[in-house]
Amino acid sequence: MMSDVAIVGAGLMGTAMAWPLTDNGHHVRLVGTHLDGEIITSCLENHYHPRLRRRLPANVQPYYIDHIAEALDGVDVVVSGVNSLGVHWIGRTLSPFLKPGMKIIAVTKGLEATAEGDLRILPDVLADELPSALRDDVAIAAIGGPCIAGELAGRRQTCVYFASRRADILPGLRQMFKTPYYHIFLSTDVVGVEVCVALKNAYTLAVGLAAGMLERLGGPDEAGAVNYNPAAALFGAGAKEMARLVQLLGGNPNKVNSLPGVGDQYVTCAGGRTVRLGRLLGKGLTYAQARQEMAGETLESAFVIAQIARALPTMEERGLIAHDELPLLRLLCRLITENAPADVPFDNLFHDDI
Amino acid sequence: MMSDVAIVGAGLMGTAMAWPLTDNGHHVRLVGTHLDGEIITSCLENHYHPRLRRRLPANVQPYYIDHIAEALDGVDVVVSGVNSLGVHWIGRTLSPFLKPGMKIIAVTKGLEATAEGDLRILPDVLADELPSALRDDVAIAAIGGPCIAGELAGRRQTCVYFASRRADILPGLRQMFKTPYYHIFLSTDVVGVEVCVALKNAYTLAVGLAAGMLERLGGPDEAGAVNYNPAAALFGAGAKEMARLVQLLGGNPNKVNSLPGVGDQYVTCAGGRTVRLGRLLGKGLTYAQARQEMAGETLESAFVIAQIARALPTMEERGLIAHDELPLLRLLCRLITENAPADVPFDNLFHDDI
Numbered sequence: 072m073m074s075d076v077a078i079v080g081a082g083l084m085g086t087a088m089a090w091p092l093t094d095n096g097h098h099v100r101l102v103g104t105h106l107d108g109e110i111i112t113s114c115l116e117n118h119y120h121p122r123l124r125r126r127l128p129a130n131v132q133p134y135y136i137d138h139i140a141e142a143l144d145g146v147d148v149v150v151s152g153v154n155s156l157g158v159h160w161i162g163r164t165l166s167p168f169l170k171p172g173m174k175i176i177a178v179t180k181g182l183e184a185t186a187e188g189d190l191r192i193l194p195d196v197l198a199d200e201l202p203s204a205l206r207d208d209v210a211i212a213a214i215g216g217p218c219i220a221g222e223l224a225g226r227r228q229t230c231v232y233f234a235s236r237r238a239d240i241l242p243g244l245r246q247m248f249k250t251p252y253y254h255i256f257l258s259t260d261v262v263g264v265e266v267c268v269a270l271k272n273a274y275t276l277a278v279g280l281a282a283g284m285l286e287r288l289g290g291p292d293e294a295g296a297v298n299y300n301p302a303a304a305l306f307g308a309g310a311k312e313m314a315r316l317v318q319l320l321g322g323n324p325n326k327v328n329s330l331p332g333v334g335d336q337y338v339t340c341a342g343g344r345t346v347r348l349g350r351l352l353g354k355g356l357t358y359a360q361a362r363q364e365m366a367g368e369t370l371e372s373a374f375v376i377a378q379i380a381r382a383l384p385t386m387e388e389r390g391l392i393a394h395d396e397l398p399l400l401r402l403l404c405r406l407i408t409e410n411a412p413a414d415v416p417f418d419n420l421f422h423d424d425i
Numbered sequence: 426m427m428s429d430v431a432i433v434g435a436g437l438m439g440t441a442m443a444w445p446l447t448d449n450g451h452h453v454r455l456v457g458t459h460l461d462g463e464i465i466t467s468c469l470e471n472h473y474h475p476r477l478r479r480r481l482p483a484n485v486q487p488y489y490i491d492h493i494a495e496a497l498d499g500v501d502v503v504v505s506g507v508n509s510l511g512v513h514w515i516g517r518t519l520s521p522f523l524k525p526g527m528k529i530i531a532v533t534k535g536l537e538a539t540a541e542g543d544l545r546i547l548p549d550v551l552a553d554e555l556p557s558a559l560r561d562d563v564a565i566a567a568i569g570g571p572c573i574a575g576e577l578a579g580r581r582q583t584c585v586y587f588a589s590r591r592a593d594i595l596p597g598l599r600q601m602f603k604t605p606y607y608h609i610f611l612s613t614d615v616v617g618v619e620v621c622v623a624l625k626n627a628y629t630l631a632v633g634l635a636a637g638m639l640e641r642l643g644g645p646d647e648a649g650a651v652n653y654n655p656a657a658a659l660f661g662a663g664a665k666e667m668a669r670l671v672q673l674l675g676g677n678p679n680k681v682n683s684l685p686g687v688g689d690q691y692v693t694c695a696g697g698r699t700v701r702l703g704r705l706l707g708k709g710l711t712y713a714q715a716r717q718e719m720a721g722e723t724l725e726s727a728f729v730i731a732q733i734a735r736a737l738p739t740m741e742e743r744g745l746i747a748h749d750e751l752p753l754l755r756l757l758c759r760l761i762t763e764n765a766p767a768d769v770p771f772d773n774l775f776h777d778d779i
Contacts, residue, residue: 077457088575099701101446123648124648124649125647125648131485132428135495145460145756151543160524173518175732189440205431209600214660216658217653217654217657217658217661218654219650219653219654220534221648221649221650222650222652222653222654223650223654224644224650225648226649227650227651227652227654228638228652228655228658228769228771229654229655229658230654230655230658230771230774230775232775239779241779254658254771254774256776256777256779257778258777258779259778259779260778267547276514281582284582293479294477294478294479294575294578294579294583294613295478295575296573296575296576296579297576297578297581298581298582299571299573299576299692299695300572300573300576300577300581300582300583300584300692301570301581301582301583301584302692303684303688303689303691304570304571304582304583304608304684304688305572306572306687306691307570307584307684307685307686307687307688307689307691308683308688310682310683310687311683311689313686314682321777324682327660327682328664328665328668328682328686328687329661329664329665330649330657330658330661330662330665330682330774330775331661332661332682333660333661333682333687334657334660334661334662335657335661335662337656337657337660337691337694338653338654338656338657339659341653341692345721348732352736365750367742389708412600415582415609417584419606420584420684421584421586421683421684422610423610423611423612424611424612424613424614424677425592425595425611425612425613
């Protein structure tokens, strides 16, 4: 059955969702946020997305944010394509147009600390922005797992999880999005999937440190040795700590040793802003200096680390974590919130078991 | 306390162990196997290791295999630096020279199937080659974790596990090898560490398939999309299956989501023969064709997969694994033992949990 689906947020990942949807015969209404004006102009004028560097599929209709009412009229499913800085905004923006039975599926990555020091997953943050009368009647799902937007739009083989506490909506969403190249697994472990989605950005920054440490050493030595050994230790330590955090927040730690955790971390380590920020910090720049060097770029990894840094002391006071746990995460917090140097505690990343 | 330590096997990894040892003041006797004659000649004439492309540390004395008796005289610790094809040989070769209280620590990666279809870890295979009178008196340990030999020799930050069923010998071995760049964690979970060490080669071959699949597609598309999404799905599926196998063979599956499993798999995926073999298979070559293209190279990943292929049917008959478990490993077995095509079962790599 063909439907009209709205995607709100015309960045890379939101827009890429148009490919599986239109390949399945659905009509997509692509709504840019206030930040996406130029993208929408290009989409309207040339049917071309300048950041994805692709022509849009035929069945995509672009909309400026001013026309969101028209774009959402009669749709059953809304894809939230905003990043973590837009999660409150999207909840408030969608609210006037939501009707019972509608579904929101979000690609957003992140965690948010409350004033009390609780870490919350973003689907819950989004839900809190919805009118209370609708909260039980509008179901929210989230997408996790390794998915580079440009590859999804290139119809590369991609595996992801669709997660929601509302098991009843998941099979229908899969039916709507799945294609021979987009493989969807379903989970009610929203916390497991979402904590992985958020933390892989934090721990990929850690892996990036190794490349910067190599630059600080002057690059490859005379025999060509680079710095994969420390990168791999940091990757492994990140996976281990991620599982601990998933467990702490009430998810299934097995999600880490699978697609949403290490699978996603693997692809994130392949490049991009997070690795670049890690490299600058590993090279010896403070976060303040690195941020200047990357002025104008949204650093979601730093954002999620800052949120965690707000929650960690409370979690420790409550006895949820011990003082010597999560040494790598604590380093990341010091890097981002205290401009501390990138002194990796290699001797503490793992433990004896004898 | 300074000691004399023998390293038998003058390949990359065995030889690299000379750096932490000599940095700690120990004297190293580096014994080449029959295959290492030219390496030893270079080491003797120029104190230069041609494969590591480095001058040896001062306190390394090279020996041809014919002089192994002299090399082992008076040593307390022997490093086995051979690969999986040499594990029976090293046991038989060392046997005449072993004395009660000696320790063997192995860098060898692999698993071996028995005629009954049991998969055995290589430290146990080595132990079986020792004279029965000595088996309780010569302790065996193994090294696992992400360690590129050239980086260890370049004194890059490296984290590894030393594993042995004999907990009493581990602290002494750590004392002997640990340096400010070589960080050693101890474990009595030999099965956990060794199964990770072996399987990361198998599953890295799987990750390599994605690069070959990209070549088969004609390379990056007009917008630059490559094939990280499938690589990441394969990486995640490998980690998940690896944990299942560790558990089946009696190890702690938490070793996977840590340094020896995903940490080691991460560094192995960065390049080398295993990735290259996977790429050729992903491109569409049969294993027989790929082996021709890589003639003369030791393909340890194919070797371990072939061993597993011998054991899987028996494990299934015994009810240890279900028919639909381990889909990626089964593909790897078909690739290597049946020259099957690389049709990745993406829809079966993970499962719903709702």
